[in-house]
Amino acid sequence: MGSAALYHLARSGVAAIGIEQFQIGHDLGSSHGFSRIYRNFYDDPLYVALAEEALPLWQELESLSDQKLLHLTGLLYFARPGNDNVEQRMGVMEALKRPYERLTAQEVSARFPALRLPEDSVACLTPGAGFLDAGRSVLAHLKQAQRFGATIHDQVRVDRIDLSGESPVLETSAGQYRCERLIISPGPWASEILAELALPLRVTRQQKFYFRPKNRAPYQPGPLPVYGDSDTKFYGFPDYGPGLKVADDGLGAEFSPSEVDRTLDLGKRDELQRWLESIMPGSGFSYVEGSTCMYTLTPDRDFLIGSHPRNPNVLVGAGFSGHGFKFSTLIGKILADLAADGATDYPVERFRLDRFDKVGGA
Numbered sequence: 001m002g003s004a005a006l007y008h009l010a011r012s013g014v015a016a017i018g019i020e021q022f023q024i025g026h027d028l029g030s031s032h033g034f035s036r037i038y039r040n041f042y043d044d045p046l047y048v049a050l051a052e053e054a055l056p057l058w059q060e061l062e063s064l065s066d067q068k069l070l071h072l073t074g075l076l077y078f079a080r081p082g083n084d085n086v087e088q089r090m091g092v093m094e095a096l097k098r099p100y101e102r103l104t105a106q107e108v109s110a111r112f113p114a115l116r117l118p119e120d121s122v123a124c125l126t127p128g129a130g131f132l133d134a135g136r137s138v139l140a141h142l143k144q145a146q147r148f149g150a151t152i153h154d155q156v157r158v159d160r161i162d163l164s165g166e167s168p169v170l171e172t173s174a175g176q177y178r179c180e181r182l183i184i185s186p187g188p189w190a191s192e193i194l195a196e197l198a199l200p201l202r203v204t205r206q207q208k209f210y211f212r213p214k215n216r217a218p219y220q221p222g223p224l225p226v227y228g229d230s231d232t233k234f235y236g237f238p239d240y241g242p243g244l245k246v247a248d249d250g251l252g253a254e255f256s257p258s259e260v261d262r263t264l265d266l267g268k269r270d271e272l273q274r275w276l277e278s279i280m281p282g283s284g285f286s287y288v289e290g291s292t293c294m295y296t297l298t299p300d301r302d303f304l305i306g307s308h309p310r311n312p313n314v315l316v317g318a319g320f321s322g323h324g325f326k327f328s329t330l331i332g333k334i335l336a337d338l339a340a341d342g343a344t345d346y347p348v349e350r351f352r353l354d355r356f357d358k359v360g361g362a
C-alpha cells in the first residue's frame with residue numbers, strides 16, 4: 001500500500017519520501033512472493049466496484065513499467081452441494097450483470113483438462129479475474145515512483161510518530177523527519193506503531209507452499225485458472241514462478257508481527273498437497289518451497305482507510321484483512337488523494353477508522 005501511495009503521490013507531482021524498515025523486496029510482511037488473486041467475485045458490491053476501479057490502474061502500471069503484472073486467467077470457485085457461498089456470489093454477479101459462467105465438474109474438465117472436481121460440485125468461472133505478480137507489482141510502484149521524483153529511504157525504522165505539534169514528526173532509526181502530510185501503511189505492524197489508537201487488529205500467520213507437476217504444460221496460466229474451494233477454504237494458482245502456489249484462507253495462529261513463528265507447518269503442507277492431488281490427480285506433484293505471510297484482520301474484515309483521529313494531515317491505511325493486494329494500486333491512489341487534496345472520489349466512507357468504538361485513543 002505504501003509503495004502504491006508513493007507512486008500516486010509522485011505521479012501527481014507531490015514531493016514524497018517513502019520510508020521502509022527493511023530492505024526493498026523483503027519477505028517479512030504481507031506483500032512478497034509471486035501471486036495474489038485479482039477478482040471481482042465478491043458477495044459485497046462495494047468490493048466488486050473497487051476491484052474494477054483498480055483494473056485500469058494496474059494496466060497503467062503495466063504499461064509504464066513495460067511488463068506483465070496481471071494475468072487474467074479466470075478464477076474458478078467451487079463448492080459441494082449444501083454450501084451456498086458460490087451460489088450467493090453468483091447471485092451478486094447476476095444482479096450486477098457481471099460476466100460469470102456456472103459450470104458442472106464435467107464442463108470444468110472439458111475446459112481445464114488438469115482439473116477433476118467431485119462430480120456433484122457447483123463451480124463458477126469469472127473470466128475477468130486472475131492473479132497479480134505481487135513482488136513485481138511492489139517493485140514496479142517503487143520504480144515508477146522514483147521515476148516521477150519520489151525518494152525511498154529503506155532500512156529506516158519509524159520508532160515513534162509525534163503528533164504534538166502542527167506538523168507530524170517521525171522519530172526513526174535514521175533521525176527525525178518533519179512532514180507536511182503523512183501516510184501510514186505499516187501492514188501487520190499497525191498496532192505497534194499506532195498503539196495509542198488501540199486499533200482492533202489481529203495478526204495471523206498464514207503459509208503458502210509451492211508444488212511442481214511432472215509435466216508442466218497443462219498447469220500454466222491459461223490452461224489452468226486460479227482456483228478456490230469454498231468447502232476447505234484452500235485455493236491455488238497455476239504454475240508460475242517456482243510452481244503451483246497453494247494456501248489455506250482459513251485463519252492461522254495469532255502472533256505479534258515481530259515474533260511470528262516462520263517455521264513451516266509441514267502438516268498443513270501435506271494437507272494442501274493431498275487437496276491439490278485430489279483435484280488434479282496424476283500430476284506427480286513434488287514439493288518445492290514454502291513461506292510465511294501475515295493477515296492483519298479487522299473484526300468485520302473491511303479495511304481501515306482514513307484520517308488519524310487526532311490529525312487530519314495524517315492518513316492511515318491498515319487492516320487489509322487478507323484480501324487487500326488486488327486493490328493496492330487503488331488504495332495507494334485513495335491515500336494519495338486524501339493526503340494531497342483532503343478528499344477522494346472513491347467510496348471509502350465505510351472504511352473510516354472511527355467506525356469501531358474504541359478507536360480514537362489519547
Ligand SMILES: Cc1cc2nc3c(=O)[nH]c(=O)nc-3n(C[C@H](O)[C@H](O)[C@H](O)COP(=O)(O)OP(=O)(O)OC[C@H]3O[C@@H](n4cnc5c(N)ncnc54)[C@H](O)[C@@H]3O)c2cc1C
Pocket residue numbers: 001002019020021022028029030031032035036037038156157158159185186187188189190193206207208247293294295317318319320321322323324325326327
Ligand atoms: C498468504 C497470503 C495470501 C494473500 N492472498 C491475497 C490474495 O490472493 N489477494 C489479495 O488481494 N490479497 C491477498 N492477501 C492480502 C494482501 O497480501 C495484503 O492485504 C497486502 O499485501 C497488505 O499490504 P500492506 O501494505 O498493508 O502490508 P505490508 O506489505 O506488510 O507492508 C507494510 C510495510 O510497512 C513496513 N513497516 C511497518 N512498520 C514500519 C516501521 N515502524 N517503520 C518502517 N517501516 C515499517 C513493513 O516493513 C512493510 O514493508 C494475502 C496475504 C497473505 C499473507
